[in-house]
Amino acid sequence: MIILILEPYFTGSHASWAKEYADYSQHNVEILSIGGEFWKWRMHGGGVTLARKFLSLNYQPDLLLATDMLDLTTFLALTRKASTSIKTAIYFHENQLTYPWSPKDRDIVKQRDMHYGFINYVSALAADGVFFNSHYHLNSFVDELPRFLKSFPDHNDINNVQLIRQKSSVLHLGIDLRKFYLYQSENIENNDNRPPLILWNHRWEYDKNPEEFFKALYKLDEEGFDFEVAVLGKCFAQKPEIFLEARKKLSSKIVHFGFVEDFEEYANWLWEADILPVTSAHDFFGGSVVQAMHCNCYPLLPKRLAYPEHIPDEFHSRFFYDDFDDLVGKLKIIILNIREVRQENVRTFVAKYDWQRMAPIYDNIFEKLVC
Numbered sequence: 216m217i218i219l220i221l222e223p224y225f226t227g228s229h230a231s232w233a234k235e236y237a238d239y240s241q242h243n244v245e246i247l248s249i250g251g252e253f254w255k256w257r258m259h260g261g262g263v264t265l266a267r268k269f270l271s272l273n274y275q276p277d278l279l280l281a282t283d284m285l286d287l288t289t290f291l292a293l294t295r296k297a298s299t300s301i302k303t304a305i306y307f308h309e310n311q312l313t314y315p316w317s318p319k320d321r322d323i324v325k326q327r328d329m330h331y332g333f334i335n336y337v338s339a340l341a342a343d344g345v346f347f348n349s350h351y352h353l354n355s356f357v358d359e360l361p362r363f364l365k366s367f368p369d370h371n372d373i374n375n376v377q378l379i380r381q382k383s384s385v386l387h388l389g390i391d392l393r394k395f396y397l398y399q400s401e402n403i404e405n406n407d408n409r410p411p412l413i414l415w416n417h418r419w420e421y422d423k424n425p426e427e428f429f430k431a432l433y434k435l436d437e438e439g440f441d442f443e444v445a446v447l448g449k450c451f452a453q454k455p456e457i458f459l460e461a462r463k464k465l466s467s468k469i470v471h472f473g474f475v476e477d478f479e480e481y482a483n484w485l486w487e488a489d490i491l492p493v494t495s496a497h498d499f500f501g502g503s504v505v506q507a508m509h510c511n512c513y514p515l516l517p518k519r520l521a522y523p524e525h526i527p528d529e530f531h532s533r534f535f536y537d538d539f540d541d542l543v544g545k546l547k548i549i550i551l552n553i554r555e556v557r558q559e560n561v562r563t564f565v566a567k568y569d570w571q572r573m574a575p576i577y578d579n580i581f582e583k584l585v586c
Contacts, residue, residue, distance in 0.1 A: 216242045218581060219269075219276035223261025224284040226251020227449070228388075228502050229308060233282075235391045239574035242581070245276070254284065258311075258334050262289030269294050276301060277585050283307045287338035302585050304344040306386070309499050310335045312363055313355045314422075332363055339379045344584045346386040349521035352499040353383055386580060387524075388500045389573035392509045392565070398482035399510075411442045411553045412470070414488035414512055416481075419450035419458055422497040427539060429461040431492060434543050436465060440550050445471040445484050448503070485510035489557060490549055492542060493517065501525065505565045513556050515545055526564050534561075 218240070220233045225248035237244035247268055249261055262285055269290075279301050281287045287305055291298055311331035335356075339345045347353035357380045364371040413432065417423045435442060444465055450458070450473070462472055475481040491507045492515045498504070500521050508514055508525070516522040518535045526534050536542040549556050566572070 217276040221281040222248040223257040239570040262286040266293035305342040345383040348500040351521040392569040416447040424494040427494040
């Protein structure tokens with residue numbers, strides 16, 4: 216079977232997902248893409264560009280697998296002579312109905328942001344199969360659709376929500392976790408005398424709630440707790456001011472500060488880190504959290520978003536916190552008991568997301584969709 220992935224925003228986790236599935240699938244998976252820049256323009260114009268590229272191909276795929284950044288309706292309209300008989304699916308890494316946009320975004324200020332959610336809506340309506348990377352993501356998208364459609368003056372077609380729900384399912388994100396083992400160091404794991412290393416490995420953006428993360432560390436520092444901090448993750452030209460403030464206030468604790476381009480260096484930091492306090496206000500899946508857990512970094516997670524799906528219910532009391540005070544309190548306990556914490560095996564919780572397990576699931580689901 217030939218699967219053609221249509222990705223108009225080919226960078227970061229989108230690119231990794233596509234390339235890794237192509238590597239691990241038993242099917243012939245090809246990728247038709249555009250570089251990952253100007254995301255709003257990709258959602259508007261990516262369908263036009265990929266339609267032109269598709270029409271120039273000399274083979275006919277069995278399945279067109281788009282991602283949420285593509286206006287699938289535009290693509291199908293422009294390729295109708297060549298794509299009419301091909302099954303289509305859309306995979307939602309994120310969506311623009313429930314993604315928490317920055318209040319400073321120009322489209323938010325001018326109240327013109329709704330069209331991106333509309334592209335997601337009609338693309339899901341047009342696809343034969345709709346897949347989300349978590350149960351939280353599926354439910355939040357489908358539950359938001361009625362309110363979104365009712366915001367328009369008439370002909371809301373609310374019944375379409377049920378049509379989308381009926382053809383939607385969860386297909387968790389596949390991640391190449393095994394490659395992290397190439398950079399595991401026994402010396403790091405056996406060095407119990409070093410201070411606990413606290414990790415930030417998320418994007419430097421407001422939706423990851425860095426204010427609460429650093430506020431918790433300020434509290435620990437003020438009370439004399441011994442720890443170090445590694446701040447990784449991708450940063451952009453416009454980043455929350457809290458990062459510069461934290462670099463000054465925690466200067467004696469910070470052992471790394473900045474994006475790590477090299478995968479080997481990134482993996483080394485994840486294996487070295489001990490504690491992953493997560494404060495995000497948004498996460499449809501949490502790939503960076505899964506990566507850190509795979510490297511046996513002890514997670515401390517909020518009871519929201521997709522995180523409860525990563526850990527069985529019977530362990531939630533150990534790895535989840537209720538509010539800021541509970542976060543700080545549990546961080547203190549973890550630091551004071553760091554020797555025992557370092558013996559915990561949390562990687563087993565996320566082993567299910569490795570591509571060696573996920574690729575056969577993807578293959579089987581897509582085979583059934585085509586047949």
